[in-house]
Amino acid sequence: xxxxLTIFRKEFTDTVRDRRTxxxxxxxxxxxxxxxxxxxxxxxxxxxxxxxxxxxxVALINAAGAPGFEAMVSASRGMRITPPIVADSAxxxxxxxxxxxxxxxxxxxxDKVESLNAGTMTVMFKSGDDYDIVKRRLHDxxxxxxxxxxxxxxAKLKLDQTIVxxxxxxxxxxxxxxxxxxxxxxxxxxxxxxxxxxxxxxYPAIDLAAGEKERGTIETxxxxxVSRFQILLGKFAVVVLAGILSAVISMIGLYTAVRQVKEMxxxxxxxxxxxxxxxxxxxxxxxxxxxxVFFAGFLLSLSMxxxxxxxxxxxxxxxxxxxxxPVAIGMVPGIGLTSTTALIPVLNVSLATKEIxxxxxxxxxxxxxxxxxxxxxxLSLWMCTQWFNREETIFRGT
Amino acid sequence: xxxxxxxxxxxxxxxxxxxxMGAAFTGKTIDAxxxxxxxxxxxxxxxxxxxxxxxxxxALRLIATMLKPSSGSVTVAGFDTLKNPVEVRKRVGFLTGNxxxxxxxxxxxxxxxxxDLHGLDQRTYSARREELFTVLGIHEFATRRIAKLSxxxxxxxxxxxxxxxNPDIVVFDEATAALDVVASRSIIQFIxxxxxxxxxxxxxxxxxGEVSLLSDDLxxxxxxxxxxxxxxxxxxxxxxxxSVEDEFVRLVExx
Numbered sequence: 197x198x199x200x201l202t203i204f205r206k207e208f209t210d211t212v213r214d215r216r217t218x219x220x221x222x223x224x225x226x227x228x229x230x231x232x233x234x235x236x237x238x239x240x241x242x243x244x245x246x247x248x249x250x251x252x253x254v255a256l257i258n259a260a261g262a263p264g265f266e267a268m269v270s271a272s273r274g275m276r277i278t279p280p281i282v283a284d285s286a287x288x289x290x291x292x293x294x295x296x297x298x299x300x301x302x303x304x305x306x307d308k309v310e311s312l313n314a315g316t317m318t319v320m321f322k323s324g325d326d327y328d329i330v331k332r333r334l335h336d337x338x339x340x341x342x343x344x345x346x347x348x349x350x351a352k353l354k355l356d357q358t359i360v361x362x363x364x365x366x367x368x369x370x371x372x373x374x375x376x377x378x379x380x381x382x383x384x385x386x387x388x389x390x391x392x393x394x395x396x397x398x399y400p401a402i403d404l405a406a407g408e409k410e411r412g413t414i415e416t417x418x419x420x421x422v423s424r425f426q427i428l429l430g431k432f433a434v435v436v437l438a439g440i441l442s443a444v445i446s447m448i449g450l451y452t453a454v455r456q457v458k459e460m461x462x463x464x465x466x467x468x469x470x471x472x473x474x475x476x477x478x479x480x481x482x483x484x485x486x487x488x489v490f491f492a493g494f495l496l497s498l499s500m501x502x503x504x505x506x507x508x509x510x511x512x513x514x515x516x517x518x519x520x521x522p523v524a525i526g527m528v529p530g531i532g533l534t535s536t537t538a539l540i541p542v543l544n545v546s547l548a549t550k551e552i553x554x555x556x557x558x559x560x561x562x563x564x565x566x567x568x569x570x571x572x573x574x575l576s577l578w579m580c581t582q583w584f585n586r587e588e589t590i591f592r593g594t
Numbered sequence: 595x596x597x598x599x600x601x602x603x604x605x606x607x608x609x610x611x612x613x614x615m616g617a618a619f620t621g622k623t624i625d626a627x628x629x630x631x632x633x634x635x636x637x638x639x640x641x642x643x644x645x646x647x648x649x650x651x652x653a654l655r656l657i658a659t660m661l662k663p664s665s666g667s668v669t670v671a672g673f674d675t676l677k678n679p680v681e682v683r684k685r686v687g688f689l690t691g692n693x694x695x696x697x698x699x700x701x702x703x704x705x706x707x708x709x710d711l712h713g714l715d716q717r718t719y720s721a722r723r724e725e726l727f728t729v730l731g732i733h734e735f736a737t738r739r740i741a742k743l744s745x746x747x748x749x750x751x752x753x754x755x756x757x758x759x760n761p762d763i764v765v766f767d768e769a770t771a772a773l774d775v776v777a778s779r780s781i782i783q784f785i786x787x788x789x790x791x792x793x794x795x796x797x798x799x800x801x802x803g804e805v806s807l808l809s810d811d812l813x814x815x816x817x818x819x820x821x822x823x824x825x826x827x828x829x830x831x832x833x834x835x836x837s838v839e840d841e842f843v844r845l846v847e848x849x
Contacts, residue, residue: 422711
């Protein structure tokens, strides 16, 4: 135990003094969410507000055909009618951004409406990256105009407008807000934790195995009177701790970020804070522990095989995609935790976390996830031990 | 005392390595050492001489228990390297040309780490550290990160790390290969000091100047086989050429 602690302490000191590891393990997960949520959400909200408040330059063609329409557009907030144009020039004007929209009233519009049919209005606009706000504002305008026409039709026919509705649908969602938000966010949160767990373990694993080979320190370490298993265990523990720390730090970053975003509706904020409760967090971490042990064994084995830090990096980095894939599958609607998916590594953690956050996890399935992860973690440690004892691996390239 | 008897070591080759060996090569392993025997005695410097790739490092790694023999045996201070590797490691200090230091630690931390791995108690460690740091002049940079030290300073730290547990046997694997003249000289002095203290010293090199400066006993190794073993004096007495270097080349070419 004393030897293990000696090795662990040294490896941990060495790891946290590595700027690259420190950045990936601490700085990146801590800053990512406040930047992502705070920065991007604020930017998005301000952009949307800008588009919402933008004065739309609208050209009307044959507006006289639609009684009261021109007056309605003029009276609408945030719209300005431009001097008339001919229909052929509408497209070039829109493409050059000289206009935001052109509304063409069909020649027979008045006749159709008067004969209780539907008249045609063509709305031309340029869709872009304005979250479709321009399109929605134009639709709102036209819907209001239509409502006006329908109201006058019913008045003329002396009918009550309610006769057109035969079924009144009343929706009652029995899912709690925690469940609803949990099912949505629950897919996203394990995605983050698993990725940070993997990335947090990645650099220490590369540095403590391939890095050690490259620096030539592995030789001197192997001449110390300790067993290879003790050396491996010390390194292993640091890689696992780095992965878990990274995930925990990302959780702190997420919590800080959520608290920072003032634009988030109170109801949503309460639900998100409810998701980040102690029980959910502890359960999620208990799933991440065996998963990180699996990652650590796997990453250390690959890193030990590599001749240099660079080679290890080129072998391990593409694996991030392999890890992302099952987590991404877990986000697909309809895929849930079953006795089969509970056995698929990474995907099981993703799905179980989703259920934990929503508060709908079944104890039997959770137990199955634990068993599968513990077996996998044990296998990974065993494989890594075998690998570390192979002379061909340790001295490959030296 | 080190006793090496009929020592052989084979390495398994990967598919790629087998391909690189050419079509004529049909085996799955390569012989790094074949039936090598020698003895290293306390208070004497045993030099292992050979061209690059001859098997010197393999032999020293087998002595230091980093590798396991395929056949034959190595006994270090009375302990078989295969049966009692931990006992052997307690008695061996291993120094390579690559300083083998952790750049992000300080000399203090590094030497303490190895002292802890060797199970030194605090009192023994403090006394030994004080002695070594004073003799080697490490005190002034003991708290600086190793990455910021000069190669000479690093070499001193490396020496302190190697002998913090006061080993009976010190193995130098091409310890001067990557060093400048000044740093090499400090290693040579250190080797002599070890001999003076009655330690068993094994030294591998391909530099002829160092052979004549240091050797009491000499073994020449080529393609994994021992082509000469005896005292250095015997070697120079029976030379058929005018210099140690020429004689070495003659023996290697004849083998």
